[in-house]
Amino acid sequence: MSYYLATKKELIDWIQRLAAENQLYFPEKHGEASYRFNRVGPKSEIQFDRYIPTVVPPVKLLVPAREELLRFRTDAEGKTEVQPSLDTSFRVIAGVRSCDLKGISLMDLFFKDGVPDAYYLARRENTAIIGYSCNTPCDESAFCAAVDSLDHTEGADVYVTPVKEGDLLVEVKTSLGEKLTAGVDWKKCEDPEARRIGAVTARPEPFGRSFPAPLPDTMKIVADKYQSAVWEKHVKRCFSCGTCNLVCPTCYCFDVVDDLNLDAASGNRSRSWDGCMLPHFAEVSGGHNFRAEPAARQRHRVNRKFTYLPEKYEHGAVCVGCGRCGRQCTSHIDIFDIVTDLIQEGSR
Amino acid sequence: MKPKVAFFDFSSCEGCQLAILNCEDILLDILNLVDLVEFRMALTETAPRYDVAFVEGSIHRDEDIERILDIRARSTYLVALGACACIGNVQARSNFVAPAVNYGEIYGEEARNRVQVDPDYWDLWSHTRVRPIDAIVKVDAYLRGCPIVPREFLHLVKSLLQGTQPFFPPNAVCVDCKMNENECVLERGLTCMGPVTWGGCDSICINSGYVCDGCRGTLPHANVEAHIELMREHNIDDRDIRSRYRLFMGAEPIGRGV
Amino acid sequence: MMNTSTEHYHQLARDAFMPQPGRIVEIADMTAKDRYFRVELEKPLGHRPGQFVMVSVMGVGEAPISISNGPGDDNTLEMVIRRIGRLTQVIHDLKVGDTMGIRGPYGSWFDLENFYGRDVLFVAGGLGLVPLRSLIVPVLAEADRFGKITLISGCRNPAEELYCDQLNEWTEAGLEVIRLVDCTENMPWQFGVGLVTAPIPKLKLDPGKTVAALCGPPVMYKFVIAALGARDVSYNNIYVDLERRMKCGVGKCGHCQINKIYCCQDGPVFRFSDLALLPEAL
Amino acid sequence: MDLKQKTYNIDVKHVTRVEGHGRIIVSTSEGKVKEVKLSITEANRFFENFVKGMSPAEVPWIVSRICGICCVGHQLTAIKAAEDALGIQVSPQTILLRKLLTESQFLQSHVLHVYFLAVPDFMGVKSVLPLARTHPEVVKRALRLKKLANDYTTVFGGRMLHPMASTLKGWRKLPDLDEIAALRKRVQEAIPDIQETLKVVKTLKIPPYERETEYVSLKHPDEYALYDGDIYSSDTKSSVPVDNYLDVTNEFTVAHSTTKWSKWHRDSYFTGALARVNNNFDQLQPEAKQAAEDLGFKAPCYNPYMNNVAQIIEVVHCAYHSARMLDEVLGSGLKEEDISYEVKAGRGIGSCEVPRGILFHDYTFDENGRCIAGNAIIPTSQNINNVEQDMKAFVPQMLPSMSQEELTLHMEMLLRAYDPCISCSVHMLDVEFVD
Ligand SMILES: Cc1cc2nc3c(=O)[nH]c(=O)nc-3n(C[C@H](O)[C@H](O)[C@H](O)COP(=O)(O)OP(=O)(O)OC[C@H]3O[C@@H](n4cnc5c(N)ncnc54)[C@H](O)[C@@H]3O)c2cc1C
């Protein structure tokens, strides 16, 4: 573990240097007010200043929207050979906020559990992550502090905290991080803990939105409110378009489809993002749908974040408070509002 | 035996047939797998029976009805090719104006009178109502969009060759849009038909900086009330909301309803 | 920059998603839309009653299908597949000698330990008889280790009854088989008419000693469980075999989730008392 | 065979290998031509009426659906009309991009027409399919060129059919410079394919038939007019501004048909590749002029079958001209532009050359920017009269020497030579011919 104090310029130069040698991804502005983790090229601008969480979280680099699982070919005798298609290329994701870092840590948990997911783990092992701490809430949608993800640093190989104007505390947290920072000539930091505490205490309080109840109580209320009018209230405006699932850093459900090539002998099996808010997600062949109503789907999504997965993995909330689902919902249905309504429903 | 495949067209821009001719990379491969027996845009031949008939275009006149019934009777599997055949497309907007008025405004008084009074002309030109083909005959599969998506066409062809049904997930365009990491145009104060529109187009219009206008038709589960409400919140006048819904979907229940 | 153990991941991927070839050695029509397949695998499945496999045809897709034969250590896999969608349509077109991809077995199972020394009641609706058969076979094989064994098997109409010959055999072997149809639809039928719940109130069973195993369409469970409850059969002793949409079979894709559990891993066989707190289960 | 006995009744109900539905009726009795008629059997779609209520940006996007092959042309022409109505000025960058989009469409349409629709005729086969077996290299080359043209449209338009990237004032999303650079390279690499195409066209046996008529096209002082220009007539050797288009098209109804036909200084006129090459030969790229010479094309040329040759000359022109424009874009780069505008009441007229001839769009908007009147006149409705005049002249001339089959084929070929785009018959009523 090494600690440095670097200037913004030093850090950017370093990132650009890494980008020249590796596939490196960094949030880049696109559209009017959105960001996207793009591959950094010689012409890209590295902007460490404020950016709101990207449209799609950096998890996309570990679980792509569409990813090939198997490739097959049948020979003339009718024998089919099947091969897994794994991506083990090395990449660096830089500028990952704490909420997204926690998202990645949770994905690590989900994909390692039970039957380990080779595709995820192969990518994950070959991915270096450079985290970046937030000193102010990114916008009014986020509520990372409310779900304990503001100070999440686990999963980062290098973690950067702006400590005071112009100075950045660079924590090198893993041996991979050491490799990435080998040869940097930054100033060593002697008092990292004090500096970090300084940065943390300088943050505004409260930091972004917070629930009207402490997190453990909040989670219990969500679990208890299986029957609630709140589930019906918000879905009146819901299109079942799945945006909230697809942009969430802790949603990982997928669909599997096969594709045959025109030679009729080869092809592939791939998986792609799916979402429990999509109307047919829980429909079985023959037509029975276990969550046919939008309200049932909404309840399932919220419970997955606050009850089901936390129980399954004995973990805190699985929502990291990035605010993406509310920010990007076509109808601005906000999970924060839903949970708040659940909390307030009884107390009125 | 290779399946006998035929293409037919009714009122349309013929762009969907062109979209198939535009699959240059795979066109020859596909032609090796099927027996193309009718394709008026590129062939002179005709045939009596078809395993798969692709029908482009919307139905307008009595003679169109006769022809589509005949095609249906001679085909085992019938595919509605493109927005005109699937949902009626832009021309269905003229359903909201009396045919005689349409004739009058475009061709003048004389034409209007002839269309109105002369029964012979009425038969020939009767522009009764623009309808998708499933208003007349059973359709086995829909290739949506204006124009169709080559990937979906390919999926359909492969599925039929495999002896199974193609499957097009009934998900909103927003799904494609998210997979493409687009900034939602709602963020820019524009409105989009994406949330109520049948996806699968790769949100191509939004990728190019436009909005979705709904060329693939509305989803079975579309929350139209909420969508209209959303447009109103964006200060879109009810007249323009109706116009948006009738841009591509004038022949759909939704286009007629708003 | 990194040295990775690519081979390690290839192995994991193969373990998780790679099917082994299964050669079809017998096909038989059971009903107009259900077809029996006997498949020979390269290596034995080593399954337990109630488990399922993921069956695939490369280039078409993959689906969960119950194992119908009883446990054993040979390479045989028996299934009954209903022609209902994309994949099953293609599977129905396969011929003896063709191969399909098989991975598994997956999921929880009926543990015979819980059945020994008790009266056993099987309730099967339609295709539900297929997975139950993998339990009925071993139970009948050691019939003397159980009390009274009863099977209620119902289907829509006489033409849809599965395993007719087997039901006759089982009857001859001393199993009490109650065969029902919802409606005869004017077809010849020598057995009963009615829902599978109908015989339950009159069954000669000792509630304290009975264990029940249920499998059928989603609508069936609630009513059968209510009928059994009315007979004081304890929820601890009712086992259900549930169906959900499944895409991976290994607890990742999320489709089969029932509240906090994953049907493909925690199920498909559940002790009903374990489901009591899961409102989405039935 | 005794000429006197030649009694033909030709009725080609669905002319194939044209876009849209056409019907040819010829009847001759004892060596005399009784009737020659061309009918359009496409159902009406009333575009001009149903665009009412749409916004200035929606109109071009929707009228693109008039025709799949000419979608780019309809879109750009309607955009020009809407801009004219709203008094919008466009930047040189936008004009350059529009010209690129235009030429991509000329390449696509001409390649498709020559290879898929016309060449089979000249090779004596019924379609391009048998050619895939007998002349695979020809078909593969055709597909390569078509793919290049399609990808070209996609780079600038967002997709190859009904592109959505361009709009009033400019581009919703600018094309990607890396893609432009890749395209530039491919245009270069396509030169051998174009040369080979010239060789194929050179071997085609063009029927020797001539009928001089009026050739009408756009004309621009600085360049071979495709995107912009005034309306020029070979009869008067002078131009009129686009705003006077109604004086040119003079749409009229004829007794046997309610199709609106056009004529200007004489009974009918010709618009399209042949008219453009005839009228603006000097402004072709040098490589295209060379190609014309190699193909034995001399302007003015009065053989309508030579329209296919004129199309190939334009393919050469567009390929080389595009390459030069692409270099220009790559040299200067592209910059984001403000594409916002104010709506106001007004009428505007736009015109472009599209592969089949001159296209006019004319729209009026109210003060809220809703369309209240529309008019579109497509090349086919201008040409159709000329096709019939050609047929009327052709049949008596050829009747003595041709069998019914030959005559039928030549009539179809003649119609196909015009490359009619009948589906875009915004202005056509069905016509029925009485025997
Ligand atoms: C544990 C278990 C055991 C089973 N045992 C058996 C058995 O023994 N015998 C038997 O016949 N069946 C059994 N089933 C049911 C069987 O899995 C389904 O019938 C089978 O999946 C049908 O597959 P298909 O491809 O033919 O059907 P389809 O429904 O056509 O599915 C094809 C694909 O199309 C897509 N799709 C289709 N409809 C939708 C939609 N509405 N929304 C989203 N995507 C859609 C999906 O990608 C799907 O995978 C079992 C199921 C489970 C869970």
Ligand code: SF4
């Ligand atoms: S549920 Fe919403 S706020 Fe929570 S992690 Fe997912 S996208 Fe972010």
Ligand code: SF4
């Ligand atoms: S831009 Fe349209 S399609 Fe995309 S997410 Fe927004 S509403 Fe949906």
Ligand code: SF4
């Ligand atoms: S984005 Fe909308 S308008 Fe565009 S292709 Fe898709 S469905 Fe059609």
